[in-house]
Amino acid sequence: MILHLDADAFFASVEQAADARLRGRPIAVGGMKRGIVASASYEARKFGVYTPMPTSQALRLCPRLIVLPGDYDKYELFSRFMFSYAYDLTPEVEVSGIDEGYADLAGLRRVRPEEAAQKIQRAIAQQLKIGVSEGVAANKLVAQIASKLRKPRGFIVVESGREREFLDPLAVNWLPGVGPKLAAEMRLGGLTCIRQVAQMEMECLRLLCGVQAAQMLRFSQGIDDRPVVATREAAKSYSHQETFATDTCDEEFLTARLCVLADDLVEKMRCDRKCARTVSVKIRYADMSEAERSESLPEPADLPEDFYGSIRRLFRAAWDRRVRLRLVRVKFSNLYSGPPLPTLFNRESLARRNALQDTLTAVRNRFGSRALMRSHDWLCRRDPTGRSRQA
DNA sequence: TCTGGGGTCCTAGGACCC
DNA sequence: TCTGGGGTCCTAGGACCC
Numbered sequence: 001m002i003l004h005l006d007a008d009a010f011f012a013s014v015e016q017a018a019d020a021r022l023r024g025r026p027i028a029v030g031g032m033k034r035g036i037v038a039s040a041s042y043e044a045r046k047f048g049v050y051t052p053m054p055t056s057q058a059l060r061l062c063p064r065l066i067v068l069p070g071d072y073d074k075y076e077l078f079s080r081f082m083f084s085y086a087y088d089l090t091p092e093v094e095v096s097g098i099d100e101g102y103a104d105l106a107g108l109r110r111v112r113p114e115e116a117a118q119k120i121q122r123a124i125a126q127q128l129k130i131g132v133s134e135g136v137a138a139n140k141l142v143a144q145i146a147s148k149l150r151k152p153r154g155f156i157v158v159e160s161g162r163e164r165e166f167l168d169p170l171a172v173n174w175l176p177g178v179g180p181k182l183a184a185e186m187r188l189g190g191l192t193c194i195r196q197v198a199q200m201e202m203e204c205l206r207l208l209c210g211v212q213a214a215q216m217l218r219f220s221q222g223i224d225d226r227p228v229v230a231t232r233e234a235a236k237s238y239s240h241q242e243t244f245a246t247d248t249c250d251e252e253f254l255t256a257r258l259c260v261l262a263d264d265l266v267e268k269m270r271c272d273r274k275c276a277r278t279v280s281v282k283i284r285y286a287d288m289s290e291a292e293r294s295e296s297l298p299e300p301a302d303l304p305e306d307f308y309g310s311i312r313r314l315f316r317a318a319w320d321r322r323v324r325l326r327l328v329r330v331k332f333s334n335l336y337s338g339p340p341l342p343t344l345f346n347r348e349s350l351a352r353r354n355a356l357q358d359t360l361t362a363v364r365n366r367f368g369s370r371a372l373m374r375s376h377d378w379l380c381r382r383d384p385t386g387r388s389r390q391a
Numbered sequence: 392t393c394t395g396g397g398g399t400c401c402t403a404g405g406a407c408c409c
Numbered sequence: 410t411c412t413g414g415g416g417t418c419c420t421a422g423g424a425c426c427c
Contacts, residue, residue: 010427030395031395031396034393034394034395035394035395036393036394036395036396037395038395038396038427051427052394052395053393053394054393054394054395055393055395056392056393056394057393057394096427097426097427098427099427100427176425176426177400177424177425177426178425179424179425179426180424180425181423181424181425182424182425210401210402211401211402212400212401235397235398236398236399237397237398237399238397238398239396239397239398240396240397241395241396241397242396243395243396278419278420280420280421288393288394290422290423291421291422292420292421292422293420293421294419294420294421295419295420296418296419296420327395329396331397331398
């Protein structure tokens, strides 16, 4: 049996757990100015506030709403506490998100899976003051759907062999991979509940879901043989984005922000001992339409300055309508482990890299990103080959 | 003046290689 | 004086998930 553990209104619950004054009151975690609600307490939901509603709209629905900016370190900590209860049962725990995960209960000896699951649900509620919902079933798919079905503080056990019975009446959008677009297409084709998907011919389903058709059919029939995987896979990309308080077409500002995002990202990447070969720049216009450009370097890199040239080029290429933007994003992908060029990573070059990094950070802190970019331009003009740039 | 941030996976066309 | 077949990699865009 597999347990799916899913915290209710996680960010909002953590805030209420951490500050008793917030308990019983309508609160939301999310962006203040142009943000959205990332999590709403159940008190707030009574007013029609839900994720991902624009915060401004939420405040109109519920003027007493307390909006908090979000503290991800705190959520991370609570998340670890929460999963520690699952680890008390078994090491076979798969953390699939900050607020949800699976535990394989097959190895339990002294206690029945359902009793163990209910015990940790009570412990988390009493000790962490966080409500969680749980689903126990023979596979991950059914356990996950079960835990989400009776939120908050729900608990459902789906007996082995009764998966189809359980899934049949549910709407198609309960199936993972069926979002708003696919659900709309399915509706057009007359498919509204999972039972109808389960009875489809594979060839017909392929027209709707493409290569996912086989998996979709198995899921709809309650069949899922994905194992609980305790080790987490390494990230395949890193990205940072920023939505501006007001839309802007100040090119110098936009490029500077992109470079700052890249700096932060590179720092994170270097902490993880990763380097990247592909960089992408995405922009979002005031009308929410988007454009993205990417390019690959000849070698993986892990210094901010290695990416600046590409970022500026990509930004100019993406920004073909020269009108106001509301968001820019930088993404690094095509990641490699370890230093980009092992021979460069002796003690001397490491010191040089760190010194350069410190200098760049100091220039940025002291004079701002525009100065950083200007000094970078200056370095590039003086030394277009980049050969003596580090020196 | 409605619409965040951080991810994964898939598709489709084109360049290029043997 | 005609143009296959199989493969990889790159790029742009979009759906979906939490």
